[in-house]
Amino acid sequence: MMKVGFETIVRHIPEEVLTKEHFNYLQPALAKLPPFLQEQFSIVPEEVRKYKGHEGDRAELMAIAVAKEAMERSGLKATDIDFILGAAGSLHKELGFDLDTPMMNIADCCASFLDACQIAWNLVSSGTAKRVLIVASAALAGGKNGGTTDLTDPIAPIFGDGAAAAIVSSQNLKCEFLSYYCETDGRAYRSARGDIRPLENPELAEIAGMPEGLGPYFSMNDISYIHIASKKDYLGDSLEKTFAKTEEKLKISDLDMVITHHLGDCEASWIQDLVDRGLPAETFRNLRLKTGNTGHTDLPMDLLEFVEEGLIKKGSIVALWVPGSGISLASLLLRWLA
Known part of the structure; x- marks a missing residue:
């Protein structure tokens, strides 16, 4: 192939x-x-x-x-x-x-x-x-x-x-792509969305350097999106499905690193999910507390950072994983070749 x-x-x-x-x-x-x-x-x-x-x-x-x-x-x-x-x-x-x-x-x-x-x-x-x-x-x-x-x-x-x-x-x-998996969970489609609305706190507009207007602006007063994404087994189950689609019949135990999207404070539950499946806690990586949420760019940016740091080596099996708003979840498994 x-x-x-x-x-x-x-x-x-x-x-x-x-x-x-x-x-x-x-x-x-x-x-x-x-x-x-x-x-x-x-x-x-x-x-x-x-x-x-x-x-x-x-x-x-x-x-x-x-x-x-x-x-x-x-x-x-x-x-x-x-x-x-x-x-x-x-x-x-x-x-x-x-x-x-x-x-x-x-x-x-x-x-x-x-x-x-x-x-x-x-x-x-x-x-x-x-x-x-x-x-x-x-x-x-x-x-x-x-x-x-x-x-x-x-x-x-x-x-x-x-x-x-x-x-x-x-x-x-x-690198070579090994498998891709996606799923949609429409229960949280109203969470983490953009709304046409005025500024949340217009009295802060001047100090914030924020032009006044009607958006659209992010609204996260409903964080059911984060609650679903951080529930027990959410990360691990989708990774298992990603591995099941590989031509080589790889297993989650072959995983060297999973890089996750910078979504809220979910790391503790995700790390525990990996540990419960027999993986070291350090299998989990992201730079959320270093660079913040940069939307769909944070996974490729983190990937390159970890390559430059020497954490990803030739032959490493790496999963890029994102529960996007919606929830629209995607997972891409790759093998680093360089």
């Missing part, structure tokens, strides 16, 4: 650093929340990053920059790419793609990058495309030209900007 995976994968770490102390102005707003929300939103990352560069839409600018880097790093030209997933139309123009290179946006919240990997895998393995460019970019740090984070809302310190790009092919692979 043809091996398909990442030929190239790169990330963009924004320049501006916002420490958790930057958000101290939100303390009065946090104090007004019910105790269960105060507990959830009091655990924030040490810092988040925010794009600081050209004037304009931050997500679009980061997408263009990281896609260019992926192309340059791989030594490819626009004519070498057969399909693009997950990018704005402006990227198609800025990178010089022609009309014969189609582009599709993937709008599945935080699961979008992994879903794009599955689509790219199918395109390459079917012979429809030789190379597929995936672009993931999220401007969640809020403010001018940013995304859907209300900087007067106590959830603001959780979110940051980030971007990543990957070229999926069957050539010169850094």
Whole structure:
């Protein structure tokens, strides 16, 4: 069977650093929340990053920059790419793609990058495309030209900007895809959503540097999404299903690392789930308390961080796992080859 995976994968770490102390102005707003929300939103990352560069839409600018880097790093030209997933139309123009290179946006919240990997895998393995460019970019740090984070809302310190790009092919692979699994749990479709609403605490708009308007802004007054994602066996059961789909009949005991999406304070239950299945606690990894939630970009960004740190080595079996809003869960199993 043809091996398909990442030929190239790169990330963009924004320049501006916002420490958790930057958000101290939100303390009065946090104090007004019910105790269960105060507990959830009091655990924030040490810092988040925010794009600081050209004037304009931050997500679009980061997408263009990281896609260019992926192309340059791989030594490819626009004519070498057969399909693009997950990018704005402006990227198609800025990178010089022609009309014969189609582009599709993937709008599945935080699961979008992994879903794009599955689509790219199918395109390459079917012979429809030789190379597929995936672009993931999220401007969640809020403010001018940013995304859907209300900087007067106590959830603001959780979110940051980030971007990543990957070229999926069957050539010169850094890793190979082993299996993909997804499921949808519609019970929490109203949780962790974007609403057209005014600012949560308009009296904080000036100190937050937040333009006043009607959003859409994240609303997480309903955190049933987090409760479902952190329930017993949620991580382990979906990983077992991911392993069951491998051609090699791998088992969860073969797992070297699982990198999870930066979702709330769920780590304790996820780690216990792995330990209960006989895996070391250090199998679990993510950088939530270092970089915050960067939407569908945090998995590829974390993956590269752990490769650079030497925690992922040649032959490592790694699962990328995300319970996206909805809940739309995706899990991608890969073997690192570089």
